[in-house]
Amino acid sequence: MTSRSAEPILEVRDLVKHFPLTQGILFKRQIGAVKAVDGVSFQLAPGETLGVVGESGCGKSTVARMLVNLERPTSGEIRYKGEDITRLSGRALKAVRRNIQMVFQDPYTSLNPRMTVGDIIGEPFDIHPEVAPKGDRRRRVQDLLDVVGLNPEYINRYPHQFSGGQRQRIGIARGLALRPEIIVADEPVSALDVSVQAQVINLMERLQNEFDLSYVFIAHDLSIVRHISDRVGVMYLGRIIEIGTDTQIYDHPTHPYTQALLSAVPVPDPAAREGRERIILTGEVPSPAHPPSGCRFRTRCWKAQERCTLEVPLLAVPAVFRDTHGPAEHDSACHFAEERQVVTSGAGPGETRGPDGEGGEQGPDPDNER
Amino acid sequence: MLLEVRDLQVEFHTRDGVAKAVNGVSYSVDAGETLAVLGESGSGKSVTAQAIMGILDIPPGRIAGGEVLFKGQDLLKTKEDQRRKIRGADMAMIFQDALSSLNPVLSVGAQLGEMFVVHRGMSRKDARARAVELMDRVRIPAAKERVNDYPHQFSGGMRQRIMIAMAMALEPSLIIADEPTTALDVTVQAQVMELLADLQRELNMGLILITHDLGVVADVADKIAVMYAGRIVESAPVHYIYKAPAHPYTRGLLDSIPRLDQKGRDLYAIKGLPPNLLKIPAGCAFNPRCPRAQDICRTDVPPLFEVDESRRSACFFWRETLDDVPVR
Numbered sequence: 001m002t003s004r005s006a007e008p009i010l011e012v013r014d015l016v017k018h019f020p021l022t023q024g025i026l027f028k029r030q031i032g033a034v035k036a037v038d039g040v041s042f043q044l045a046p047g048e049t050l051g052v053v054g055e056s057g058c059g060k061s062t063v064a065r066m067l068v069n070l071e072r073p074t075s076g077e078i079r080y081k082g083e084d085i086t087r088l089s090g091r092a093l094k095a096v097r098r099n100i101q102m103v104f105q106d107p108y109t110s111l112n113p114r115m116t117v118g119d120i121i122g123e124p125f126d127i128h129p130e131v132a133p134k135g136d137r138r139r140r141v142q143d144l145l146d147v148v149g150l151n152p153e154y155i156n157r158y159p160h161q162f163s164g165g166q167r168q169r170i171g172i173a174r175g176l177a178l179r180p181e182i183i184v185a186d187e188p189v190s191a192l193d194v195s196v197q198a199q200v201i202n203l204m205e206r207l208q209n210e211f212d213l214s215y216v217f218i219a220h221d222l223s224i225v226r227h228i229s230d231r232v233g234v235m236y237l238g239r240i241i242e243i244g245t246d247t248q249i250y251d252h253p254t255h256p257y258t259q260a261l262l263s264a265v266p267v268p269d270p271a272a273r274e275g276r277e278r279i280i281l282t283g284e285v286p287s288p289a290h291p292p293s294g295c296r297f298r299t300r301c302w303k304a305q306e307r308c309t310l311e312v313p314l315l316a317v318p319a320v321f322r323d324t325h326g327p328a329e330h331d332s333a334c335h336f337a338e339e340r341q342v343v344t345s346g347a348g349p350g351e352t353r354g355p356d357g358e359g360g361e362q363g364p365d366p367d368n369e370r
Numbered sequence: 371m372l373l374e375v376r377d378l379q380v381e382f383h384t385r386d387g388v389a390k391a392v393n394g395v396s397y398s399v400d401a402g403e404t405l406a407v408l409g410e411s412g413s414g415k416s417v418t419a420q421a422i423m424g425i426l427d428i429p430p431g432r433i434a435g436g437e438v439l440f441k442g443q444d445l446l447k448t449k450e451d452q453r454r455k456i457r458g459a460d461m462a463m464i465f466q467d468a469l470s471s472l473n474p475v476l477s478v479g480a481q482l483g484e485m486f487v488v489h490r491g492m493s494r495k496d497a498r499a500r501a502v503e504l505m506d507r508v509r510i511p512a513a514k515e516r517v518n519d520y521p522h523q524f525s526g527g528m529r530q531r532i533m534i535a536m537a538m539a540l541e542p543s544l545i546i547a548d549e550p551t552t553a554l555d556v557t558v559q560a561q562v563m564e565l566l567a568d569l570q571r572e573l574n575m576g577l578i579l580i581t582h583d584l585g586v587v588a589d590v591a592d593k594i595a596v597m598y599a600g601r602i603v604e605s606a607p608v609h610y611i612y613k614a615p616a617h618p619y620t621r622g623l624l625d626s627i628p629r630l631d632q633k634g635r636d637l638y639a640i641k642g643l644p645p646n647l648l649k650i651p652a653g654c655a656f657n658p659r660c661p662r663a664q665d666i667c668r669t670d671v672p673p674l675f676e677v678d679e680s681r682r683s684a685c686f687f688w689r690e691t692l693d694d695v696p697v698r
C-alpha cells in the first residue's frame with residue numbers, strides 16, 4: 001500500500017500549537033503556554049495509513065484538529081498536494097477542507113442527539129452544496145448508510161436508537177459524505193467493545209480500498225494501530241520521537257520511549273508473556289507547560305546522560321544506523337538510540353486456531369442492524 | 371472461601387420495562403486470589419460488584435434473588451448499619467474514574483485520613499501521618515509535601531494510586547477493582563497494575579478485577595469469569611481460557627483482539643451486537659451471534675456445565691468448542 005515514490009498527499013512541517021496560560025480576570029496576562037504540539041513533521045502518501053500513538057496529553061488530538069482546520073497552528077505548515085493550507089482562506093480553503101475529513105472518538109457525544117441520522121450525515125452537504133444538489137441528498141445519504149453497513153431505512157432515526165458500534169458507523173458515513181481523500185480518525189474505536197471494535201476496523205479497511213482513502217489514525221491501543229497502519233509515528237510531549245514502517249517501529253524500535261511503550265502493552269496470552277521483559281517507567285509525565293530541557297523524555301529515561309539535558313535530539317536516522325540498510329535505519333530522536341526487541345511473539349489463539357470457516361464476520365454484516 | 375456469590379439476580383425497573391442486568395451469577399474468590407471478571411459493556415459486571423458492596427441504586431434496581439456470602443455471612447440478609455462497617459474496613463472498591471470518585475474540594479490527605487478517623491477513631495494528626503505513609507506506599511513521590519494537595523493537582527495515574535491507597539487503608543480482606551486502569555495509558559497502566567498486585571500479595575487479599583481488557587487479565591489473574599447478558603458463560607483458571615476456551619463467546623473475544631506481534635488481514639469480529647437486556651433472546655442469550663448455534667440453543671437455556679473440576683461453560687456444545695470441532 002505504501003507508495004514511497006509517490007508525491008505525499010499531505011506533508012506537515014514543524015507544526016506548533018501553544019495554548020496561552022493566562023492569569024487575572026479583568027487584565028489577562030499571559031504567564032506561559034501549554035506546548036501541546038511543539039514541532040511535528042510527517043508525510044502521508046496517497047492510500048497510506050499513518051498511525052499516531054502516544055500517552056494521554058501528548059498532543060495527538062491537537063495535531064488532528066489542526067489537520068482538519070478546527071484549530072489554527074501557532075506556526076508551521078500543512079501542505080496538501082504541495083499547497084500550504086494554513087495560509088489559505090475563503091473559497092480556496094473551503095475547497096481543500098472538503099478533502100480532509102475527521103472521524104471523532106466518542107460515538108456517544110459527537111453526534112447531535114436532536115438531529116436525525118439523515119440530517120447528521122447530510123449536514124456536510126449544506127456547507128458544500130456543490131457535492132450533492134438538494135434533490136439528490138436523500139439518496140446520497142442512503143447510499144452512505146449502505147456503504148457503512150447500516151440499513152438505509154434508518155435515515156429518520158435518532159442517534160440514541162443506535163448502539164455504540166452503529167453510532168461510530170454513522171460518524172464514518174458522515175466523514176465520507178464529501179468524498180474526501182484523507183480521513184483523520186481520532187481514536188475511532190477507543191470507546192467500543194472488543195468485538196464491536198473489530199467490526200469498525202474491518203469496515204475502515206474495506207472503505208480505504210474501495211475509495212482509495214489516506215488515513216491518519218490516532219489511537220493509544222498499539223495493537224490496533226499496528227493492525228491498520230503502514231507507518232507509525234510515536235509522540236511524546238508534543239513531538240514525534242520515532243517514526244517508521246510498522247515493522248521498523250514494532251519489531252526494531254530504537255527509541256527508549258517506544259521500547260517502554262511496547263513492552264508495557266499487556267499481552268493477552270500467558271504463553272507469549274513468558275520470557276518477556278517489561279520496562280516499567282518510573283516518574284510522572286512532565287507538564288507540557290514546562291517540558292524538560294534537551295530530550296523531553298529524559299526525566300523518565302533509564303539511559304539519560306548529561307548530553308540529554310543539554311542537547312535536543314533531532315528526529316533523524318541516528319548516526320549508528322546510517323547506511324546499515326537494516327530495519328533499525330529509521331527516524332528516532334535519541335542521542336543513544338539502540339535496537340532492543342521488546343515484542344515477543346508466541347503461538348496465540350490467533351495463530352493456532354484461525355477463525356476461518358467459523359462464521360467469522362469480515363466487514364459489515366446485514367444482521368448487524370435490528 | 372472468602373467471598374461466594376450464588377445465583378445472584380438483579381433487575382432494573384425502567385420506563386421501557388424490566389432490564390434483567392444480572393441473571394444468576396455465581397462466582398467465588400479466596401484470600402490471596404485474583405478473580406478477573408470479563409465481558410462486554412453492559413454485561414452486568416459492575417452491577418454484580420455493586421450488589422456485593424451494597425451500593426446498588428435501589429430503586430430502580432432490585433435484588434431479585436441469590437446470596438452473597440462474605441466469610442460465611444449472607445450480606446443480602448445483613449442490616450445496613452453493619453454492612454456499612456464492613457464496607458471500607460473489610461471490603462473496599464476501586465472505581466474506574468478516580469477524578470470523579472475523589473472529593474474535589476478536600477485535600478487528598480484529608481480524604482485518606484478520614485478513613486482512620488471514622489473507622490479507627492484516630493486523632494486528625496495521627497490520621498494525617500497515616501495518610502502520608504499510605505501515599506508513600508502507593509509510591510507518590512514527595513508524599514509529605516503533597517499530602518495537602520487537591521485531587522486535580524495530581525496526574526491521572528497518581529489519582530488512581532490514591533484511590534488504591536484509600537481502598538487499602540484499613541487493610542481489607544477483599545478488594546473489588548472496577549476497571550481500575552481503563553482510563554490510564556499503557557505505561558501508567560502497567561505501573562498501577564503492578565502496584566495493585568504487589569499490595570495484594572503483601573496483604574494476602576482477595577481481589578476481584580473487573581475489566582474488558584484481556585491483556586490486563588492475563589498479567590494478574592488466577593482465574594477468569596466471562597459474563598454475557600448478565601450470566602457467567604465460562605469460568606476457568608486463567609491459562610486454560612487462552613489455550614482452549616470452552617465457550618464460543620470467549621473464543622470470539624480472544625479472536626477479535628488484534629495482536630502486537632502480528633499483522634493479519636482482516637480482524638475476526640463476532641457478528642451482530644450485544645443483546646438488549648429488555649429483550650434477552652430465548653434459549654442461549656448468545657445464539658443470534660453464535661457460529662455454533664443449533665435449534666436447541668434457540669429454545670433451551672444452557673446450564674453451567676462442568677467441563678472439569680475447575681472449569682464451567684454455559685454452552686451445549688462446550689465439548690466441540692473445546693476440541694475446536696468445525697461447525698457442520
Ligand SMILES: Nc1ncnc2c1ncn2[C@@H]1O[C@H](COP(=O)(O)OP(=O)(O)OP(=O)(O)O)[C@@H](O)[C@H]1O
Binds near residue numbers: 035036056059063220
Ligand atoms: N484548548 C486548550 N487550551 C489549553 N490547553 C489545551 C487545549 N487543548 C488541549 N490542551 C492541552 O494540550 C495537551 C495536548 O492535548 P491533546 O488533547 O492533543 O492530547 P492527546 O494526545 O489527544 O491526549 P488523549 O490521548 O488524552 O486524547 C494537553 O496537555 C491538553 O491539556
Ligand SMILES: Nc1ncnc2c1ncn2[C@@H]1O[C@H](COP(=O)(O)OP(=O)(O)OP(=O)(O)O)[C@@H](O)[C@H]1O
Binds near residue numbers: 389391412647
Ligand atoms: N441505575 C441503573 N438504572 C437502570 N439500568 C441500569 C442501572 N445501572 C446499570 N443498569 C443497566 O444494567 C446493565 C448492566 O450494567 P453494568 O454497569 O453492570 O455493565 P458492565 O458490565 O459493568 O459494563 P461496562 O463495561 O460498560 O462498565 C446495563 O444494561 C445497564 O444499562
Ligand code: SF4
Binds near residue numbers: 304337
Ligand atoms: S536522548 Fe537521552 S534521555 Fe532522550 S531518549 Fe535518548 S537516551 Fe533517553
Ligand code: SF4
Binds near residue numbers: 619658663664
Ligand atoms: S449454547 Fe448454542 S448458541 Fe449458546 S454458545 Fe453454545 S452453541 Fe452457541
Ligand SMILES: [Mg+2]
Binds near residue numbers: 060062186
Ligand atoms: Mg485525544
Ligand SMILES: [Mg+2]
Binds near residue numbers: 415
Ligand atoms: Mg462497568
